[in-house]
Amino acid sequence: MSNPKIFCWKCGQAQEDILLPLARLAKCKNCHADLHCCRECRFFDTTVSKQCREPVAEEVQDKKRANFCGYLEPIPSAHKTSGADKKTDDMAGLADLFGLKSDAGTSNKNDADEARRKLEDLFRKD
Numbered sequence: 001m002s003n004p005k006i007f008c009w010k011c012g013q014a015q016e017d018i019l020l021p022l023a024r025l026a027k028c029k030n031c032h033a034d035l036h037c038c039r040e041c042r043f044f045d046t047t048v049s050k051q052c053r054e055p056v057a058e059e060v061q062d063k064k065r066a067n068f069c070g071y072l073e074p075i076p077s078a079h080k081t082s083g084a085d086k087k088t089d090d091m092a093g094l095a096d097l098f099g100l101k102s103d104a105g106t107s108n109k110n111d112a113d114e115a116r117r118k119l120e121d122l123f124r125k126d
Contacts, residue, residue, distance in 0.1 A: 009039040012079035038063035
C-alpha cells in the first residue's frame with residue numbers, strides 16, 4: 001500500500017518520499033513551509049468555527065505553522081483551495097453580479113467627485 005501523494009499547501013510542490021503520518025516538523029522541500037499544519041489538512045475550512053471541521057480537535061491559532069494536532073489528515077488539493085482565495089473569488093463574483101467595481105481605489109474617488117459636482121450644479125444659484 002503506497003502513501004497518497006502530498007503537495008505543499010503553500011507552493012503546490014509534490015512531496016516525494018514523505019512518510020505518513022507526517023512528522024510534526026516536516027517541511028516542504030521547495031519553500032520550507034510547515035507541512036504538519038492546518039492548511040495541509042482535510043478538516044481545514046475557513047467557513048466554520050475555529051476553521052476546523054474536526055469537532056474534538058483543539059483550536060490552533062496559527063493555521064500555517066506546525067502543530068501537535070493528532071487529527072491531521074493531509075489532503076492532496078490543499079494548495080488549490082484556501083478560504084481566502086475562495087472569499088476573494090466569491091466577492092469578485094458578487095461585484096460582477098451587482099455591477100460593482102472591484103477596485104475601490106481611484107474609481108470610488110472619481111465617482112464621489114462626480115456626485116459632488118452634480119449636487120453643486122443642482123443647487124447652484126444663477
